[in-house]
Amino acid sequence: MSEAPRDRTELAAQLAQASADGLPVSPRGGGTHSRVGHPEGRPRSSISTTQLDALIDYTPQDLTITVEAGMSVDRLGEIADQHGQFWPQVGAGAEATVGGVLASATSGLSRLRFGPVRDSLLQVVVATGDGRLITAGGRTVKGVSGYDLPRLMTGSFGSLGVIVEVTLKLWPRLPARRWFARSGADALDVGLALLSELYRPGAVIVSGDTTHVELVGQPEDVVAPAGFTPSEAPPPPIGTGVVRVGVTPARVRELLHALGGLGVPMSTQLGVGTCLVAVESTEQIAEVRAHAQRIGGHAVVDDAPDELRIDPWGPPPAGLEIMRRLKAAFDPAGVLNPGLMPGGI
Amino acid sequence: MGTATATASAARFRALLDSERVMEHPLERAIYARDGSITEGKCGLVVLPQTREEVSACVRVAAELGLAIVPRGSGTGLAGGAVPFDDAVVVSLARMNRILDIDPDVPCAWVEPGVLNLDISTAVADLDLHYAPDPSSQAACSIGGNVATNSGGPHCLAYGVTAQHIMGLEMVTADGSVLELGGPAPDPPGFDLRGLSVGGEGTLGLVTKVCVRLTRNPPAVRTMLLDFDSVAEGAATVGAIVAAGVVPAAMEMMDQKMNIAVEAFVGAGLPVDAATVLLVEVDGTPAQIAAEAELVQRVGREHGAREVRVAADETERQLLWKARKSAFGAVARVAPNYYLHDCVVPRTHLVDVLEEIGAIAERHDLVIMNVFHAGDGNLHPLIAFDRRDSDQVDRVYEAGREIIAACMAVGGVLSGEHGIGVEKRDFMPLQFGEIDLAAQADARCAFDPDGLMNPLKVLPAGSRCGELTVAPDSLPPGTWL
């Protein structure tokens, strides 16, 4: 079964039916993150949000926009751009939907400056596994009314509910924004030096022997640092699979030193602590993870074929019991991507 | 659970903590029966653990005895979140006040929950860093309380509220177990329990350690005071600045009544004849502040600003901020008590809501003073009153209800930064449907299945699962005032 409901009511009804029948389903946005998590946690039946793509509300002076979750990130970008605004997650890929980006907590490359994607989610409407439509958060730029379910839904990979509508915080477009690059054996040193010199760069990323920096702000401030030339955003590393490592930004040097021996492509966001590593085998995944853990970090398989996702998440996170209870509350019949998440949740 | 239970259990807690850190004298309990709000409850016992192990041991004993727990930081909360009812045990984290580690390479700091907000910034000042969320109460409120209420402050307009600055936390949950959630390594696997816990108002667990993100001090700052002949002009300026593409570091508004009170208190040279003033700060690189300050002034003048005062130096800037941050204190010059809500409304509705609030004040013959985070539409209409005048008190509550209704009518939310606590919990159905509230109760229950952590807070009576320890009627009689 592969459903593409026309509206949220229909979607909720289909989920209620799936729950009643005990038939697992996999929520889908653009499908860009369908190679994450335990492979058996991705049922063949899917339910797609792509027909839920309406613009619900946009008041530019409020810097907030409400859209249905199946809207593509590119389309959202175009709408905001007409009013000189943007959502920092643009560039997530042509197929990506807004809901998919949130469900997978995929933050944009300029996270150093604009924060992770979860910081931009103000209100969410989700359809739970048993077909309830729940609203949480609020449409204003700020709010602490009740528990922060929007954050809970961010990064839950469709295992707690299907995100059907979101209100996002936008940013006014800055007068100038540009990438620069420089190559050399000292790419990491150059990057770390820039990180401490520059005031709030968009990103400082080391890929192989190239340092990439994104500058944002007034035209006077967006000029190539010494030795850099204008360039494009760095492409992600490509391999059979990609592992996303998270370590404290203070220990990125140690991480890169340890991973250097693998000789595989990688891309590291300085100041954030995220490092994407292209991998070819489960042995490499285990090795990357061991290095990450030794310095207090973690490594998850971000995108890989089934055979590389034997242990996609690593050791179970703290609070597994609480996570189980949350799963049971939001998806009582256990039909949404069952077993996809850490701990087989 | 009556007085006998918690108070009579003092000995059980004395077996865990030194005698002076378990308090059951009626006078001591009376002090802990209140916070910064106007709600008064009943406290059965106060315990002051100093370590995570002590917190956990206290929680285990309370769980064993079936006693409700109310976490407390500095007690400056404005929603009654730290107020105990039914003789609950207050667990104060104030004695856990060490800064454990500062890592300038992240930059972040691990601190205990009782550390005061401002003390973090002071401790890292020589590293050219600060902790960005700056509630006006920052010299008194604790970081644990900030995490629990997801506090805001003037500079949260550009830098984001507390949730965006908490990289990790350690929490003791209702069964006494210790959870370490997150840390400086980004995006740990699994559901975002750290994100869910921020803003939990002490109902999900006791925060015993926090990893706060630190922020670079901006290389340049410019602070401007714009004054207007009408509130509408000031409010329109706020929207126009944002619409023109500038999100200032902070954008705060004070109306005339508030200006007069603050000026008498601080003497910052505020224009007391103006209907309203707007305090706008831009920060960043010199080029950025030059461009943004120019725009702020131009937009202000276009919308009727009479004068734009630019702080000439750091001393003058500090004076202007002192004026803003003393506002709540200055109300004492007008009346002995104040009551406030902190709804957020879309910026586009600031003018009409402020006018409506003015009308509500007039209708109920009350003094309402406005000081608020205008940039994000977060209102703080303060109703100045005297609690000894019971007729006035009734009018205060009625006016409060009407203010909330006016904010909700334009698509606002109940609270921007003070939290729901007990004072706003019964308004929750104005913002959320039954199904939504049940889902919130579920989330809470996942952490605290027996409902012993700060019961009666956040969710209205009768919400499924959340209110196991009390009958689903309302608060104990005589709870407020």
Ligand SMILES: Cc1cc2nc3c(=O)[nH]c(=O)nc-3n(C[C@H](O)[C@H](O)[C@H](O)COP(=O)(O)OP(=O)(O)OC[C@H]3O[C@@H](n4cnc5c(N)ncnc54)[C@H](O)[C@@H]3O)c2cc1C
């Ligand atoms: C003059 C004045 C100005 C203020 N200005 C602002 C402002 O600008 N912005 C703003 O956001 N707030 C403001 N406040 C409100 C208040 O200061 C904040 O809500 C603050 O975060 C409360 O911190 P606290 O340590 O005093 O917490 P408390 O009042 O002790 O507790 C608040 C809540 O947090 C819980 N809690 C406390 N510590 C812990 C812990 N360690 N673990 C779990 N739960 C805990 C309590 O149970 C309670 O629900 C102001 C208050 C006053 C009196």
